[in-house]
Amino acid sequence: MLNGGDTEVKGNKLGWWERKPLPRDDATDITFEIDEEYSKRPHLVAFDFYGLVSLTWLVLQYNNIVDIEEEFVRGKTITIPSRSRALTLFTGGSIRNNA
Numbered sequence: 001m002l003n004g005g006d007t008e009v010k011g012n013k014l015g016w017w018e019r020k021p022l023p024r025d026d027a028t029d030i031t032f033e034i035d036e037e038y039s040k041r042p043h044l045v046a047f048d049f050y051g052l053v054s055l056t057w058l059v060l061q062y063n064n065i066v067d068i069e070e071e072f073v074r075g076k077t078i079t080i081p082s083r084s085r086a087l088t089l090f091t092g093g094s095i096r097n098n099a
Contacts, residue, residue: 029080
């Protein structure tokens with residue numbers, strides 16, 4: 001398990017973000033096994049389930065995935081929040097989409 005946060009380079013600056021556990025909901029969370037189509041492509045999961053590539057961070061953070069090349073691969077089972085829960089709880093209801 002990772003502790004603390006992670007660094008990211010933005011332009012010529014080094015950024016830091018805290019990794020916080022996101023609350024699970026066994027009643028509505030979606031669990032599926034990554035197949036070849038989605039392997040190393042979390043943005044496709046975000047688009048196909050939420051209609052928003054901008055929620056790729058949610059797919060990754062919900063599963064504590066840091067390295068897409070090693071951890072988001074065919075055969076791995078991941079869990080994501082339902083679309084309605086993702087668009088309200090995790091975005092504060094600020095993202096709207098008709099997809």
